[in-house]
Amino acid sequence: xxxxxxxxxxxxxxxxxxxxxxxxxxxxxxxxxxxxxxxxxxxxxxxxxxxxxxxxxxxxxxxxxxxxxxxxxxxxxxxxxxxxxxxxxxxxxxxxxxxxxxxxxxxxxxxxxxxxxxxxxxxxxxxxxxxxxxxxxxxxxxxxxxxxxxxxxxxxxxxxxxxxxxxxxxxxxxxxxxxxxxxxxxxxxxxxxxxxxxxxxxxxxxxxxxxxxxxxxxxxxxxxxxxxxxxxxxxxxxxxxxxxxxxxxxxxxxxxxxxxxxxxxxxxxxxxxxxxxxxxxxxxxxxxxxxxxxxxxxxxxxxxxxxxxxxxxxxxxxxxxxxxxxxxxxxxxxxxxxxxxxxxxxxxxxxxxxxxxxxxxxxxxxxxxxxxxxxxxxxxxxxxxxxxxxxxxxxxxxxxxxxxxxxxxxxxxxxxxxxxxxxxxxxxxxxxxxxxxxxxxxxxxxxxxxxxxxxxxxxxxxxxxxxxxxxxxxxxxxxxxxxxxxxxxxxxxxxxxxx
Ligand SMILES: *Cc1c(COP(=O)(O)O)cnc(C)c1O
Numbered sequence: 001x002x003x004x005x006x007x008x009x010x011x012x013x014x015x016x017x018x019x020x021x022x023x024x025x026x027x028x029x030x031x032x033x034x035x036x037x038x039x040x041x042x043x044x045x046x047x048x049x050x051x052x053x054x055x056x057x058x059x060x061x062x063x064x065x066x067x068x069x070x071x072x073x074x075x076x077x078x079x080x081x082x083x084x085x086x087x088x089x090x091x092x093x094x095x096x097x098x099x100x101x102x103x104x105x106x107x108x109x110x111x112x113x114x115x116x117x118x119x120x121x122x123x124x125x126x127x128x129x130x131x132x133x134x135x136x137x138x139x140x141x142x143x144x145x146x147x148x149x150x151x152x153x154x155x156x157x158x159x160x161x162x163x164x165x166x167x168x169x170x171x172x173x174x175x176x177x178x179x180x181x182x183x184x185x186x187x188x189x190x191x192x193x194x195x196x197x198x199x200x201x202x203x204x205x206x207x208x209x210x211x212x213x214x215x216x217x218x219x220x221x222x223x224x225x226x227x228x229x230x231x232x233x234x235x236x237x238x239x240x241x242x243x244x245x246x247x248x249x250x251x252x253x254x255x256x257x258x259x260x261x262x263x264x265x266x267x268x269x270x271x272x273x274x275x276x277x278x279x280x281x282x283x284x285x286x287x288x289x290x291x292x293x294x295x296x297x298x299x300x301x302x303x304x305x306x307x308x309x310x311x312x313x314x315x316x317x318x319x320x321x322x323x324x325x326x327x328x329x330x331x332x333x334x335x336x337x338x339x340x341x342x343x344x345x346x347x348x349x350x351x352x353x354x355x356x357x358x359x360x361x362x363x364x365x366x367x368x369x370x371x372x373x374x375x376x377x378x379x380x381x382x383x384x385x386x387x388x389x390x391x392x393x394x395x396x397x398x399x400x401x402x403x404x405x406x407x408x409x410x411x412x413x414x415x416x417x418x419x420x421x422x423x424x425x426x427x428x429x430x431x432x433x434x435x436x437x438x439x440x441x442x443x444x445x446x447x448x449x450x451x452x453x454x455x456x457x458x459x460x461x462x463x464x465x466x467x468x469x470x471x472x473x474x475x476x477x478x479x480x481x482x483x484x485x486x487x488x489x490x491x492x493x494x495x496x497x498x499x
Contacts, residue, residue, distance in 0.1 A: 156185030229271030
């Protein structure tokens with residue numbers, strides 16, 4: 001298996017190189033040159049394995065320059081007993097007839113990012129031993145809230161790595177901010193920026209591709225890599241849980257092997273839903289992939305018109321991890337749907353960065369709409385959904401999951417499509433306490449601080465806040481720095497000098 005770049009398909013690298021570098025030098029994203037297939041028999045075999053067994057099988061199809069022992073060690077380390085609050089790692093919960101919730105937030109930071117970021121440091125260590133020529137790795141992360149914490153937790157005190165995280169100062173929940181500000185570990189740094197997630201992501205991308213900065217790093221025997229979902233090492237662990245969910249549906253007699261399913265994903269950077277697409281291309285029988293957006297509905301519009309237009313107001317919503325106007329991983333889908341047309345992808349991406357818009361045209365739109373459906377849910381709709389689902393079904397959704405459930409409900413009502421559906425649930429409701437509590441009872445949050453709200457939400461719902469969130473108020477705040485977008489490079493160089 002080799003990997004190429006979405007912006008230059010003459011590029012050929014191994015999986016270790018793709019993971020070590022994070023992003024191609026031409027600014028494109030690494031993608032496998034072909035997608036491995038799972039037959040119905042393979043799926044049946046995987047069904048009899050546990051999550052780790054399934055992960056090992058699937059990773060070995062993509063990471064062909066890893067030895068079986070290396071893959072085993074990575075997976076066993078990432079999903080070791082005690083790291084996830086469920087033996088199943090990513091359990092399915094029935095919401096109603098024909099609708100399951102795939103809970104992806106049982107890991108150490110209570111968001112789905114843990115599914116990949118517990119594994120990525122192991123993958124990167126093996127990759128770097130093959131491809132980094134003895135250089136130590138500096139991980140740069142732009143986060144809309146959850147990636148930052150999950151990456152810090154995954155990489156803390158990992159030998160031969162340093163990690164620096166940038167987050168939008170006004171764009172994350174108080175719990176998310178506190179999770180990052182109190183991060184432990186000797187190799188970590190955290191900095192807020194005055195700007196939104198797109199500013200942070202653009203800043204990080206610019207630092208990555210800056211030759212002068214790269215030379216400064218090389219002089220210290222360091223090199224950059226990325227823990228954002230632009231890194232292939234983030235995506236491949238996410239493919240696993242969609243295949244695994246299909247296997248669980250078979251195992252739990254909810255579907256027959258071969259039955260098609262719908263998958264619904266609350267989407268921001270398009271990484272999670274792209275992993276579902278790959279699972280489908282591998283052979284998981286899919287009927288529709290439903291892409292759910294919040295009020296930042298740039299993807300909903302793209303899926304209905306074929307025009308990607310980021311020239312619009314940016315909203316800070318109660319589902320901050322989806323407050324994104326430049327969905328980086330869409331580039332990978334465009335590359336696949338155009339039959340690996342790197343010239344077109346390059347033109348569109350240049351047009352997006354220069355003019356803020358590109359038109360992918362009717363042919364691509366038609367191809368996309370065979371599988372993808374899109375929808376969005378505004379703030380009032382998100383609150384109403386949280387309350388309705390809790391009242392009627394006793395299930396407590398976080399704000400991101402609520403967007404997905406609402407978009408799915410309307411999709412099903414409009415289309416009459418009753419295909420068995422799996423809705424990705426991406427965070428613990430306790431990460432977004434103020435919004436979730438406020439949705440259930442507007443007055444309940446009045447006058448309470450974040451931890452008062454945690455207790456009120458526990459009392460109101462009878463559910464228990466994960467201890468790693470409940471105990472944050474006892475942790476020491478270590479990081480309070482905030483910089484401008486054009487000061488990010490300096491902040492990185494300074495932190496490298498200090499760490
Ligand atoms: C990151 C995140 C998302 C969006 O996922 P993408 O892969 O960026 O589309 C949705 N919900 C939560 C809670 C997240 O942390």
